[in-house]
Amino acid sequence: MTGIGDSIRIRNFYSALLKRYGPQDWWPAETRLECATGAILTQNTSWRNVEKAIETLRENLMLSAEKLRSASHERLAVLIRPCGYHNLKAKRLKNFIDFLFAGYGGEMENMLAEDTGKLRKELLSVNGIGEETADSILLYALGKPVFVVDNYSRRILGRHRLIPEGASYAEIQELFVQNLPADTEVFGEYHALIVKTGKLHCAKTPRCEGCPLEHDPHDSGINPI
Ligand code: SF4
Structure with a gap:
């Protein structure tokens, strides 16, 4: 169970990423x-x-x-x-x-x-x-409201101390699901935005300067994930 502060942060992350990068319109496929x-x-x-x-x-x-x-x-x-x-x-x-x-x-x-x-x-x-x-x-x-967890979400939430080290896939998924509306569009955009942030900023060596999440408390040390 997350605290109210963490819930707000999860939602704020989404707003900040969407504001910076705009809709990602995933998944790029015809069928x-x-x-x-x-x-x-x-x-x-x-x-x-x-x-x-x-x-x-x-x-x-x-x-x-x-x-x-x-x-x-x-x-x-x-x-x-x-x-x-x-x-x-x-x-x-x-x-x-x-x-x-x-x-x-x-x-x-x-x-x-x-x-x-x-x-x-x-x-x-x-x-x-x-x-x-x-x-x-x-x-x-299939358009089902299921949140996708990947290494970027693990790394970003870890660096922002929203999950403990070694958190399971299910625990990370639950953190998003508990704090967001069960909405396919939101889940799809959020995951895509996390991937974008991971690629542009939250690499193995983080580039926090200029990252949309840089004003939220975080560790900026190297994380091997
Ligand atoms: S502020 Fe730093 S630690 Fe946080 S997501 Fe951006 S690059 Fe990663």
Whole structure:
């Protein structure tokens, strides 16, 4: 349970980041499936590399569940090579597609009516889909009000002493959920704004000067996360 001061800070962070950077309009994808594909491919790599892989899939008319299902592992791995760990990610993408056909007839639209908690559990049971990926799919591909936690949120909240060292994914997520309206748009923007701040300012070595959060109390020492 957070104190009123922390609640205000969580909300103030959002206002400050939005004021500085404006809406980020995430997720950059044309379809729910493309969004889910990007969420799987972006693990441990930069978004620029994911864009190259998605573009290659698009050029090869592979951005449909049916095409992804019928492609061989080898072909898929070659097509997504730019995003790194291509063999592993091809396997993960295939696992997700198998799940989509097994439970939802190969259509992400069929997931929309499902209970969010049940969907989350199902996604987490797919080999290679962890909490951040599952929540990204729920929030950005399916429009469910689920907050996505990543290393930037962990680092920023840690440096601002809003979470203890070693806080779990669930604890960090709860901090946001408890203190914000359960609103898909707010959750989506907030996560995107955190990523932007992390990239521009809150790197391993923080650049606090000029950061939208520089006036909130924080540690500016190097944090290895
Ligand atoms: S760069 Fe500094 S002020 Fe900005 S979020 Fe990180 S610790 Fe806070």
